[in-house]
Every structure is written in C-alpha cells, then in structure tokens.
Amino acid sequence: MALLxxxxxxxxxxxxxxxxxxxxxxxxxxxxxxxxKSGMAVVLSDEFGRPLLPSVVRYDEGGVAAVGxxxxxxxxxxxxxxxxxxxxxxxxxxxxxxxxxxxPYRFIDAPGMVRLSTASGxxxxxxxxxxxxxxxxxxxxxxxxxPLVGAVITVPAYFDDAQRQATRDAARVAGIEVLRLLNxxxxxxxxxxxxxAAEGVYGVYDLGGGTFxxxxxxxxxxxxxxxxxxxxxxxxxxxxxxRIFCWILERAQLSPLSSEDARLLLVQAREAKExxxxxxxxxxxxxxxxxxxxxxxxxxxxxxxxxxxxxAKTLQPVKKALRDAGLGIxxxxxxxxxxxxxxxxxxxxxxxxxxxxxxxxxxxxxxxVALGAATQANLLAGNRSADSDWLLLDVIPLSxxxxxxxxLVERLIPRNSTLPVARAQDFTTFKDGQTAMAIHVVQGERxxxxxxxxxxxxxxxGIPPMVAGxxxxxxxxxVDADGLLSVSAREETSGVSARISVKPSYGxxxxxxxxxxxxxxxxxxxDAFRRALKETQVEAQRLIEAVHSALxxxxxxxxxxxxxxxxxxxxxxxxxxxxxxxxxxxxxxxxLEAESKDFAxxxxxxxxxxxxxxxxxxxxxxxxxxxx
Amino acid sequence: MSEAGNFRRDGMNFGxxxxxLFGLPRAFRIDLLLLESRYREIQAQVHPDRFVxxxxxxxxxxxxxxxxxxxxxxxxxxxxxxxxxxxQLNGQEIDAERNTAMPADFLLEQMEWREGVQEARxxxxxxxxxxxxxxxxxxxxxxxxTLGVLLDDQRDWPTAxxxxxxxxxxxxxxxxxxxxxxxxxx
Numbered sequence: 001m002a003l004l005x006x007x008x009x010x011x012x013x014x015x016x017x018x019x020x021x022x023x024x025x026x027x028x029x030x031x032x033x034x035x036x037k038s039g040m041a042v043v044l045s046d047e048f049g050r051p052l053l054p055s056v057v058r059y060d061e062g063g064v065a066a067v068g069x070x071x072x073x074x075x076x077x078x079x080x081x082x083x084x085x086x087x088x089x090x091x092x093x094x095x096x097x098x099x100x101x102x103x104p105y106r107f108i109d110a111p112g113m114v115r116l117s118t119a120s121g122x123x124x125x126x127x128x129x130x131x132x133x134x135x136x137x138x139x140x141x142x143x144x145x146x147p148l149v150g151a152v153i154t155v156p157a158y159f160d161d162a163q164r165q166a167t168r169d170a171a172r173v174a175g176i177e178v179l180r181l182l183n184x185x186x187x188x189x190x191x192x193x194x195x196x197a198a199e200g201v202y203g204v205y206d207l208g209g210g211t212f213x214x215x216x217x218x219x220x221x222x223x224x225x226x227x228x229x230x231x232x233x234x235x236x237x238x239x240x241x242x243r244i245f246c247w248i249l250e251r252a253q254l255s256p257l258s259s260e261d262a263r264l265l266l267v268q269a270r271e272a273k274e275x276x277x278x279x280x281x282x283x284x285x286x287x288x289x290x291x292x293x294x295x296x297x298x299x300x301x302x303x304x305x306x307x308x309x310x311x312a313k314t315l316q317p318v319k320k321a322l323r324d325a326g327l328g329i330x331x332x333x334x335x336x337x338x339x340x341x342x343x344x345x346x347x348x349x350x351x352x353x354x355x356x357x358x359x360x361x362x363x364x365x366x367x368x369v370a371l372g373a374a375t376q377a378n379l380l381a382g383n384r385s386a387d388s389d390w391l392l393l394d395v396i397p398l399s400x401x402x403x404x405x406x407x408l409v410e411r412l413i414p415r416n417s418t419l420p421v422a423r424a425q426d427f428t429t430f431k432d433g434q435t436a437m438a439i440h441v442v443q444g445e446r447x448x449x450x451x452x453x454x455x456x457x458x459x460x461x462g463i464p465p466m467v468a469g470x471x472x473x474x475x476x477x478x479v480d481a482d483g484l485l486s487v488s489a490r491e492e493t494s495g496v497s498a499r500i501s502v503k504p505s506y507g508x509x510x511x512x513x514x515x516x517x518x519x520x521x522x523x524x525x526x527d528a529f530r531r532a533l534k535e536t537q538v539e540a541q542r543l544i545e546a547v548h549s550a551l552x553x554x555x556x557x558x559x560x561x562x563x564x565x566x567x568x569x570x571x572x573x574x575x576x577x578x579x580x581x582x583x584x585x586x587x588x589x590x591x592l593e594a595e596s597k598d599f600a601x602x603x604x605x606x607x608x609x610x611x612x613x614x615x616x617x618x619x620x621x622x623x624x625x626x627x628x
Numbered sequence: 629m630s631e632a633g634n635f636r637r638d639g640m641n642f643g644x645x646x647x648x649l650f651g652l653p654r655a656f657r658i659d660l661l662l663l664e665s666r667y668r669e670i671q672a673q674v675h676p677d678r679f680v681x682x683x684x685x686x687x688x689x690x691x692x693x694x695x696x697x698x699x700x701x702x703x704x705x706x707x708x709x710x711x712x713x714x715x716q717l718n719g720q721e722i723d724a725e726r727n728t729a730m731p732a733d734f735l736l737e738q739m740e741w742r743e744g745v746q747e748a749r750x751x752x753x754x755x756x757x758x759x760x761x762x763x764x765x766x767x768x769x770x771x772x773x774t775l776g777v778l779l780d781d782q783r784d785w786p787t788a789x790x791x792x793x794x795x796x797x798x799x800x801x802x803x804x805x806x807x808x809x810x811x812x813x814x
Contacts, residue, residue: 179680223668323806380680391672417702420676422695480691481676 019149021179021381022140023187023373026129026153026167028087028209028236029340031055032367033136033151034374035144036383041191041371044143052366053139055209057131058082059120067135079104079263081119085238086132088210089114089125090170091162098234099242104259113166126170133174142534150177152377154369156211157183158231158317158397160443161455161485168484179380181482184208185215186226186394187372188338192363193219194375194390200333201227203321205351205359206369207314208339210236214318216325216332225393228324228416230317235310237273237341243306244269244298248284252294261288272298277343304346311350318354324416335359340366394419396479400455403440407449412477415445422478426492429473433465439475441485458487464494533582540577540589544570547596550603557602569595645717646700656711656779658704667701707772708795711779711788720785722792730793738797745801749808757812761805768798 022035022044030052034043043051050069057064058071059081066074075082083105094100094109106117115122133153141147153176155167164181171178185204192198198219206213213231217224245266248254257265264286272282276298286294322328335351337359342348351359363371376392395416401409402425412423427437437460444452463471472492479485490496547570555563569592576588647654650666672678674693679686703709712722741764748756771794778788 180677222672319810323810380677382681391668391675391677393671393675418698420691420695421698422692478691478695481694 018383019381020140020144020146021149021374021377021383022136022144022151023182023370023375023377024133024136024151024153024176025184025187025370025373026087026133026155026170027055027369028085028211028238029055030209030366031132031136032370033140034367034370035140036374036378039385041374041378043367043370044140046139053132053135054084055086055132056082056084057086057128059118059123061119063120064131067131076260076264076267079259080106083116083118083123083128085210086125086128088234088238089116090129091160091164091166092125096234098239102242102245102262104263112162126166127173129167129170130173133171133176137174137176148176149381150179150377152180152182152187152373152380153178154182154184154187154373155483156206156208156231156233157185157213157215157226157229157394158211158233159483160233160398160453161400161483162453163233164483168482178482179377181484182373182376182392183213183215183226183229183394183397183483184211184369185213185229185338186217186224186392187370187376188336188363188368189215189217189219189372190224190375190390190392191368191372192336192360193224195363198334201327201331203318203332203335203355204338205314205318205335205342206231206338207341207347208236209341210234210238212236212314212317214314214321216321216327222390223393224390226395226418227327228321229395229397230321230324231397232313232317235313237270237339239310240273240307240341240344241266241269243310244272244303247298247302247306248294248296251296252292254288254292254294255290258289261290264288265294268294273303273344276300276303277345300345307344307346311346314347315350315354329355332357336363336368337361338363338365338368394481394483396421396483398443398453399445400441400443400477400479400485401452403442403449409442409444409447409449409452413479417479419483420478420480422476424474424476427473427475428469429463429466429471430468432468434468434471435463435465436461437463437473439487441477441487455485458489460489462496463491464496466493533580533585536582536585536589537577540573540585543589543592544573544577547592550596550599554599554603554606557606558599562599566592566595566599646704646713649697649700650704652704654714654717656707656714656776658710660705663701663704667697670697707775708792708799711775711792711795714779715785715789715792718785720789722789730797734794734797738801741801745805745808749812752812754809754812757805757809761802761809764798764802764805768795768802771795771798 020035022033023041025032025034031054032043032052034041036042045051046053046068053068054072056068056071056075058066058074058078065071065081071082072084075084089097091113093112094107094114097103097114100107108115108117108122110124113124113126115124116128117123137148137151151171153167153171155164159167167181168178185206188206189202189204192202192204199221201216201218204213204215204217206215211231211233212235213229215229216227218227219225245262248265248269249257268284268286272284275282281297281299284294284296284298288294322332332355335355335357337348337351342351342359342361342365348359348361379390395418396413397415399411399415400413401411404410412425413421427439429437439458439460440449441455441458442449442452443455446452458475460473460475463473470493473489474492475487475489477485477487547566551558551563551566558566569588573585573588573592576585579585645654647658649670650663652658652663652666671694674690674697676687676690676694679690682690703713715722741760745757745760747753748760771791775788775791775795778784778791
C-alpha cells in the first residue's frame, strides 16, 4: 500500500471508509431500496423480510396513516385517501392523466401539477412520493447503521424535465441527497451487463406499472452507452388492469359504481392479470356494496384480445428507438426484460416475435432496476474498486426547443443527444432600448408549441439598452447528467450577464418546496421518535426472551412467589411493548430487570460453581455472562 | 492536487478545435473507430459521474468539458456535419439559407425522386419506399466520397460547400422516406 493516497476530486475515498449509498427504484406499483454490501448489490427488506414496498400512501385526519402493505390493504375501504400509483401524477396536470374520470381521488387542478385533496389536507404528488422515499430511507439507514451519503433514484427513461424535477424535489422533501437520477432501463442494463459480462448492442424492454421504456444500449468493456431511448410515460401494467376492469363492467352489465366498488374491481382485475401469467383462465368473483355480484371467467385468448392494442402500442417506440440508433433488428444481441408487467405471456410473445429471439428473463424483473441503481450509487459515492469502474453515457429522451414566431418550435437539442449537452443560441432585441425578453422552452417532438410540454418561461432582465437588433444575447441551454435543464444568458457586446428568472410550468415554486421541507422536518421528529420506539421494542423483546430462557433453564433457583413476580413483570412489559409510547415501555423494562436481579445473581453463582468444578483456578477465563 | 490539473491530460485539448480534442488530423477522411475510442477515453476522465463529490467549480467544468466532448463527437461522426465544420475552420461559409441556387440537373433529379416517393407513399407501397431508401443511401455514400476528394485532395472549399448543400437535400429526402415508412407501419 502506498504511503500517500493521492486523492483526486470525484475519485477519492480513503480506503477503509465505505460511504453508505443506496439505489432507489421509485416505482408506480412497488418501490425498492438496494445497496452494495461486500461488493454485492442486495435489496434491503423490511422487518418482515419483504423486499417490496407497495407505492401506496394512506392519509387520515392525523396525517400519514400508513405507507406500503398496510395502506394497500385498505385501498378498497378508503379509496379517496389511499393514493396508489402516484408516480403517474408526478409533474402532470389533471388533463395529462389517463382515465382520470375513473380514479377515486379528489383532484385539484393546480397550475402545472395536479394536487390531491385528502383527509389530511391538500397533497402534491411530490409530497406523497416523498412519504414512500422517506420509508425507504429509514429502512436503509436502519439496515446500514448510519445516515446515507446519498441515493441514486431511478426514473423512466421517457420522463420529461417536469417529471424528473418532481422526482428530485420529492427526494429533497424526504431528506435524501440525490447523487443522480438514473434512467430505469439504463440501471437494468448496468445490472445485467455487470452480471453477465455482456458485450454488444442490447435492448432493454421495461414495462412497469405505469410507464413504458425501450432503450438501446451498446455495452463494451467499462462503458454503457445508451444509443437511443423511447417510450410512453403513461403506459404500463395499470392500463392492462384498466382494460380488464372495463371488460368486467361490460360483461357484468353493472350500474354506475361507487369509488369503493370501482377500487375493489380494479384490485380484482389486477389479480386476474397476475393469475393469467401462470394459468390459462382466471375467475373473477366480487360482491359489490349494491348487492350485485360479479362472477366471470377471463380466458387467455380473451385477455389477448382486449389488450392487444396495448401490446402493439409498446412496439411503436421500439421501432422509433431502433431507427434513432441507426440500427436494425439484426443488430440486437439480446433483449433484457424489466418490470413486473413483462411477466405477461402476451408481452413475452410479442417481444420475442418482434426481435426474432427469446427475450432475456434471467434477472428478477422487479429487482433489477434497484440493483443497478445501487451499484451506480456505490460508484458515485466514491466506493470505487478495480472491478467497479465503468461509465454510463445516457441520452435525453425528448427534444428541447424554444417557441418562435407563430407558435412554432425551434429545436435546439434533439432527442437522444448524449448527456450532458449544451447548446448556445443567439437572440437580439427588436425594440430600441429593450432591456428584457422572454424565452419559452418546450420539450417534445411536435412542430407546434401547443403540442409540446411547456417547461418554463425564462425571463431575461438587465439587458443593456441599445438600438433594436444591436444586442447579442447568447442564451445557453444546458442539460446535465440527470437530464435536467438549466439556462444561462449573457449579452455578448457588453459582456453583461442577463438575469434569468425561471417560472417552471410544472408548478412547484421554491416556496412550496420550502413549505414541504418544513413539514418534513416536523415529520423527521416523528421519524426519530418512531425509530427510537422501534429500537426500544426490539430491546424489550430481547429482554423478555432472555428472562424466558433463564426461567426454562434455571427455574429451580426461584421459589414460587419469586417466579410469579417475574412472570407478572414479563406480562406487563409485553403489554407495554404493544403500545405506541416509549416511556411506559422503558419503565416496564426497568421493572423486569429489577425483579429478576436476584435471579440473575443466583444464576451467575451457579455457572461459576459449575465452571470451577474439577478445574484449577488459573484455567478459568472470565466470561461475559451476567444480568443485563 | 490542483483543481485544473485534472483536465489537462495528454491528448486532450479542450481549448482547440474538435479534431485536436481527439488528436485527429484535420481532414474529412478520419478513422471513425479511433474517434469513438478517443471519445470514450475522454469521457472516462471528464464525465460528471467522476466528479459527484468534487468542488462546485470542478463539477461545473466537468459538465462543460463532457458537453463539449459530446458536441465534438456528434459533429465529427456525421459526414455532412464534419464537412461543414471543416469548411467553417477554413473560412468557407455554407450559407444554406440564402444560397439556394442549385444546378438545374440536380434539381430535376430531386424532383423525379420526390415524385417517385410521393407515388409510393400514396399507394402505400412499403416495398417501393424501402427500395427508394436503399437507392438514396447509396447515392449519399457516393456524394460523401466526392466530398472526401474535394476536401482532402483538392482542397476546393467553394465546390465542397456546394456539395454539402446537395447532401442536405438528399438527407431531407431520406428522412421523409423514413417518416413515410414509419407511418405505413402504424
């Protein structure tokens, strides 16, 4: 080992210090957190050993009532306050949301991004997503035993700037430092490529709960290069559920449904879809609040028929991505399947047929994205070793442009440009003495501004007054490695930097973020409290078990009265451990320890005597056995 | 280590032109494989992923360099952009927006192409469009060979600029054929 470790920025970690970093797959249906332990990427499970966290948040009057499985279990009962698939609302206005009329939520159409009215007040999708991220952060910190340096959070490759910003904001509200936003298919390719030492051009077909991505990557030693990406950020497994749901309504001839019944049938639809991945037919049985009953059988051929347009809809972006990459089907060495929805046989079949080869299913489609994100997080956090040195080169999924005369779009940065990318454009004034101008930035592939997504109005101020056309304002549009846009401007003839104020179209101002952060700080106190409670509960359980096993082993050391007193103290502690209050729990623990103190002393004597028996005093090694 | 020191490595000249950045001769005929491998070497050193926890100034510089390397690669990889860039370095304007005068025989040929494509599109003739696509590709390849002679052998900038404008016509037509093919597939 060298005496002096020469550290370079971005490449420096003292050798013994492993920096805690995680990868988070913030999914439409389920979310996961993974990390690299001893060189291996692993998913971190909850205290019941469950790796997935359903992306469901339930609110009640007191705030967040539940996140995950508990929230999901209550969705049919309280659909208005139980938010599922919140990812579909990130950076989206009400009109952008598919099937909005069938959703049970009370939407509030705020400018840019929709809000939801819940029992606990009005919530933005950013805050709701932050609740999911917060649980994952706590899970990771508990498992790894310390605060995180940061996280890589995955987003669908086809997410636009607004959706990416919203995801970044959610992480901020959840108290997570974002090392990088990573595209989901790229994360999957990383996991696949590293595990199988794959080289060549691969496709990643990623059909999640609410989004579809296709990425074409070239994998070569040490470089993962995205050649093109495409997709549909509003197409996923949920849409298949929706098709089945509509099929049920049609077949069962139901009268208009309450939101509880609608949610119930949607759950049934999802279960039928999952059942059909293994079986030829699914039975759908439900009893509605109106007294009506549903009892239907959905066969695989029928399923294929009602979802075939959805399957076909995923193949259009695949063709486009291949064309953008300048490649043909024959150039593709393998197609990696990602996302739970790729388990559907009709998807497997369609992809196999299109590419003329069996799709690759050798990674768990639920976990691969989180595992890839974890390996990238580990690298970015500075835990680099000889065999973990690679570079990801990703692309921008949608073109960036500015509004010109007549509402037309002038494209500045074409889609599938490798990130980071910067483009400068010169503007001039059209009035004498003009000191300000506005630039409208849009994202999308269409010719008309109205058909693209508005990212923001950038207002330039402080341009030195000159005659019309004399000023040369160079505006630089820069998209960083997270796929996020920033804009800067400079008047070239005078060298004056124009001030730019950004009004993001997606509608979360810095003030709002600050407000959410404030809320989350209050939450953080809750979090710390909950964690302390949890830890004390675990400690109490350990104490109870220790005393129990002592009673089993050495019960003869106690008289019946003493034994009864200890057993009563155990019962009181068990009761206290069920509550939400840490103080009585601590008191009950003290009490049990006090009651069993003599017992512990007697056991100690006994074990010492046993150890002495037939031994020389010198041979006796002090042991740590004793009372707590 | 000094902050700026990270960006001054052998063979990387960010202050100079795109060819110098990749250590390539300033010419139209270049080794594309070498270009790609030099690009990867550079990105491996300057990409923002290498500077996640560096100082703000270094992070900003890494972003700029990486963006510049991307821009340089895109320019040199594509023949028409590479030719335009070479002409620009040699002080020859392409001026495509104002200089639209093309020789009559070229325009006639273009009109014939367009009519053919139009008919195939209206007839929904996928096969015919594919054939047009392949013929046009060959045409483009030949046009690029000519560019190589004009730029590297004859150093005839004005004629080369004229050839670049022709290439722009051909590429536009090719993308229209591709669009028609995509529409037919839907």
